[in-house]
Amino acid sequence: MRRRARIAIAGLALAATMCGQQVSYERLVNALKEQQNWLTYWGDYSAVRHRGLNQINTGNVKDLRVDWIFQTGQTGAFETTPLVVDGIMYITGTDGYAYALDARNGRKLWMYKHTFPQGRKATAVNRGFAILGDRLFMVTPDANVVALEAKTGKLIWQTEMAAYNRGQYTATLAPLAIKNKIVVGISGAEYGIRGFIDAYDAETGKRAWRFWSIPAKGEPGGDSWAADSWERGGGSTWLTGTFDPVLNTLYWGVGNPGPDLYGESRLGDNLYSCSLVALDPDTGTLKWHFQFTPHDIHDWDAAETPMLLDLNWRGKPRKLVVQANRNAFFYVLDRETGEFLMGKPFERQTWASGLDDKGRPILTKDALPTEDGLRICPGLGGGGNWMAPSYNPETNLFYFALFEQCEIYYSNPPLYIQGRPYWGGVSRSAPGEEGWGLLKALDPLTGETKWDFRFFRPSWVGTLSTSGGLIFGGDEDGSLIALDARTGKNLWHFNTGARLVAAPITYLVNGRQYVAMPSGAALLAFALPEPDR
Amino acid sequence: MRYLPMAALLLYPAWGQTELDVAQGKGIFRNNCAFCHGLTGSGGRGPSLISGRFLHGSTDEDVKNVIRNGVPGTTMPSFDFETAEIDHLVGYLRTLAGSAPKSAPVPGDPAQGRQVYLRNGCSSCHRIGMEGSVFGPELTRLGASRSPDYIRESLLNPSADILDDYQGVTVVARDGKRTGGVRINEDTFSVQLRDVSQNFRIFQKDEVREVIHETKSLMPAYNSLSQEDLQNLLAYLVSLRGDVNAGAHVNKPEGVR
Numbered sequence: 048m049r050r051r052a053r054i055a056i057a058g059l060a061l062a063a064t065m066c067g068q069q070v071s072y073e074r075l076v077n078a079l080k081e082q083q084n085w086l087t088y089w090g091d092y093s094a095v096r097h098r099g100l101n102q103i104n105t106g107n108v109k110d111l112r113v114d115w116i117f118q119t120g121q122t123g124a125f126e127t128t129p130l131v132v133d134g135i136m137y138i139t140g141t142d143g144y145a146y147a148l149d150a151r152n153g154r155k156l157w158m159y160k161h162t163f164p165q166g167r168k169a170t171a172v173n174r175g176f177a178i179l180g181d182r183l184f185m186v187t188p189d190a191n192v193v194a195l196e197a198k199t200g201k202l203i204w205q206t207e208m209a210a211y212n213r214g215q216y217t218a219t220l221a222p223l224a225i226k227n228k229i230v231v232g233i234s235g236a237e238y239g240i241r242g243f244i245d246a247y248d249a250e251t252g253k254r255a256w257r258f259w260s261i262p263a264k265g266e267p268g269g270d271s272w273a274a275d276s277w278e279r280g281g282g283s284t285w286l287t288g289t290f291d292p293v294l295n296t297l298y299w300g301v302g303n304p305g306p307d308l309y310g311e312s313r314l315g316d317n318l319y320s321c322s323l324v325a326l327d328p329d330t331g332t333l334k335w336h337f338q339f340t341p342h343d344i345h346d347w348d349a350a351e352t353p354m355l356l357d358l359n360w361r362g363k364p365r366k367l368v369v370q371a372n373r374n375a376f377f378y379v380l381d382r383e384t385g386e387f388l389m390g391k392p393f394e395r396q397t398w399a400s401g402l403d404d405k406g407r408p409i410l411t412k413d414a415l416p417t418e419d420g421l422r423i424c425p426g427l428g429g430g431g432n433w434m435a436p437s438y439n440p441e442t443n444l445f446y447f448a449l450f451e452q453c454e455i456y457y458s459n460p461p462l463y464i465q466g467r468p469y470w471g472g473v474s475r476s477a478p479g480e481e482g483w484g485l486l487k488a489l490d491p492l493t494g495e496t497k498w499d500f501r502f503f504r505p506s507w508v509g510t511l512s513t514s515g516g517l518i519f520g521g522d523e524d525g526s527l528i529a530l531d532a533r534t535g536k537n538l539w540h541f542n543t544g545a546r547l548v549a550a551p552i553t554y555l556v557n558g559r560q561y562v563a564m565p566s567g568a569a570l571l572a573f574a575l576p577e578p579d580r
Numbered sequence: 581m582r583y584l585p586m587a588a589l590l591l592y593p594a595w596g597q598t599e600l601d602v603a604q605g606k607g608i609f610r611n612n613c614a615f616c617h618g619l620t621g622s623g624g625r626g627p628s629l630i631s632g633r634f635l636h637g638s639t640d641e642d643v644k645n646v647i648r649n650g651v652p653g654t655t656m657p658s659f660d661f662e663t664a665e666i667d668h669l670v671g672y673l674r675t676l677a678g679s680a681p682k683s684a685p686v687p688g689d690p691a692q693g694r695q696v697y698l699r700n701g702c703s704s705c706h707r708i709g710m711e712g713s714v715f716g717p718e719l720t721r722l723g724a725s726r727s728p729d730y731i732r733e734s735l736l737n738p739s740a741d742i743l744d745d746y747q748g749v750t751v752v753a754r755d756g757k758r759t760g761g762v763r764i765n766e767d768t769f770s771v772q773l774r775d776v777s778q779n780f781r782i783f784q785k786d787e788v789r790e791v792i793h794e795t796k797s798l799m800p801a802y803n804s805l806s807q808e809d810l811q812n813l814l815a816y817l818v819s820l821r822g823d824v825n826a827g828a829h830v831n832k833p834e835g836v837r
Contacts, residue, residue: 420619457610457611459603459611460600460603461604461607462607462608462668464662464664464665467662467665470611471607472607472611473610473611473612479795501768502768503766503767503768504767522767524767524768525767526767526769528768540768
């Protein structure tokens with residue numbers, strides 16, 4: 048009797064949970080089937096950032112205009128990628144703010160503000176939410192993971208990832224929800240941290256596992272660090288990874304080793320810095336790794352999007368992971384085994400004469416920074432960077448933004464002070480050389496460029512692909528743009544009035560397609576004028 | 581008998597800095613200061629730091645004060661260093677001081693130099709206070725913000741260092757007509773210039789044939805001046821330390837009447 052009652056109560060509790068469940072794990076796995084929504088940071092687990100929406104298309108995009116604006120009132124770079132779930136938009140702002148909005152008109156539904164302990168600076172950026180069930184998850188500038196009630200913005204739990212230590216550890220990325228876990232990474236390789244990837248129980252906030260991106264002495268890979276240099280070895284995991292539910296594998300890019308530009312104190316390959324790691328999402332166990340830039344001293348981290356594509360590789364269907372790396376090479380790996388399949392430069396580079404058959408770079412004589420400075424291409428920012436790429440299955444092209452620039456790199460022994468930058472050098476633009484930005488369409492099977500669109504300055508804006516035949520992007524001077532996906536022809540641009548540092552998304556509410564983009568302190572939503580639909 | 585590491589023992593007696601401290605001070609200098617003061621501190625856009633003479637006081641505290649607070653009206657910013665960092669940095673600066681002969685004050689007659697300035701039409705491009713044109717860089721506070729060597733080089737070889745704000749641009753219209761000027765702003769889609777008559781010239785890039793970024797300065801080289809004129813002109817320019825807002829009216833409240 049008592050037992051039956053307990054089961055009944057458990058059944059009721061389960062039903063209640065199910066009722067409240069907005070976004071199940073099943074929905075996340077099938078996120079690409081919900082073209083009207085944007086359910087994860089990348090839009091789905093594979094990070095293709097393509098939507099089968101075509102209300103806005105090459106024929107009418109010239110009429111695209113601002114439909115609504117939400118002003119956060121917060122300063123700092125606004126880097127969020129909104130989530131859109133059945134007409135509700137969830138965004139994070141700077142300084143630990145977050146909001147829920149009516150996605151049709153930008154009207155606010157609730158606001159959350161993270162409470163900082165006294166003395167903590169709150170200037171870090173944030174890149175967005177994860178959603179699972181009826182909960183939202185974000186990280187904070189002082190390295191906490193926070194779970195909020197999606198209906199109200201009320202705090203459910205909060206877990207500190209690492210001791211804040213005067214800003215040494217920070218967190219900026221959008222978490223990734225997998226099954227019942229929330230996977231996050233850490234920032235701070237410029238401050239002498241030891242990086243990690245963490246998973247937290249979505250229900251309780253308890254840590255489920257930790258993968259150290261820098262192995263300790265005695266662990267596998269630990270011998271790739273001289274002396275005790277692993278202790279401040281960096282290896283931030285500052286951008287959201289991707290996930291293959293069939294292979295049950297998590298893919299995550301690891302950042303640069305520290306100190307960034309001085310390698311004498313950390314001789315060795317410095318695993319798993321500048322690598323892609325493939326992990327078991329249930330345990331955090333390493334399945335395989337691939338290091339793009341061994342013993343890097345250029346700050347060329349490998350945080351860039353590891354996009355998952357299933358393509359015919361040399362005539363055979365193959366599960367691939369591709370990345371436009373900060374070191375100026377485009378890589379294709381087998382995502383079941385980590386096998387290196389192809390690596391090709393996508394812009395000017397002076398540091399590698401090529402890659403060997405395992406994908407390890409062959410250095411030129413002018414590859415490394417010096418005390419008195421050496422001009423090296425690409426510059427410290429890359430190459431590729433965290434600007435989100437996209438893949439259009441109709442054109443079979445990979446679209447990404449990149450920096451076309453060379454810089455003078457200086458290397459010198461750094462002074463370590465907790466919470467202070469620990470760079471070991473600096474980079475400066477080469478005199479008389481202006482860098483620029485490109486939005487490039489590339490064939491991922493060959494690494495060949497199909498077309499380029501040139502920005503006046505290097506741009507931090509990611510891309511979005513739609514079945515309207517469009518690629519959306521943007522530039523450092525504030526213009527949001529739409530290009531013809533097949534030719535690269537500019538079809539529309541709009542000056543948003545502030546620097547853009549995020550990637551546009553698209554969604555559908557009440558039969559109307561929107562394109563949303565953060566700019567300055569505002570979230571802008573674009574749509575066609577009503578009569579055009 | 582075991583040796584102790586020399587680096588830990590070798591103190592610079594006057595400043596209590598080890599060799600490693602100074603090496604780290606050098607790193608801090610190169611990462612933060614060298615862009616303006618030159619890799620070896622011999623000057624560039626900012627003054628030389630190797631003569632042992634500092635414009636704003638020579639004690640450690642004076643120098644730290646300048647680093648922490650910057651110099652108003654110049655491009656010298658303030659730096660938020662930790663105590664250890666600023667100590668190492670000043671320790672390194674002390675090793676530079678005296679590595680060059682003490683520079684004499686700039687010879688020449690500033691009053692004569694002003695005549696050279698006016699005779700050569702400098703004010704048709706440059707402004708001092710409220711006098712002159714805004715086509716080229718303002719010189720009101722030039723002496724406080726640039727080293728004499730830098731100013732001399734700017735006169736003799738203006739293309740050696742062109743400030744971003746004074747990039748020369750030529751726009752070629754579809755009919756071949758060329759318009760030159762100083763770039764005020766530019767992005768992917770448009771460019772805004774100021775021409776030599778101080779007028780705004782505005783272009784959409786898709787409406788013109790070409791936008792050319794000049795690699796040479798728009799200022800001519802003044803390398804045919806006599807030695808005496810050049811020296812006097814330099815003395816005049818180095819003497820310019822005016823208030824950048826000197827020409828503006830500042831109306832004080834007069835109280836409630």
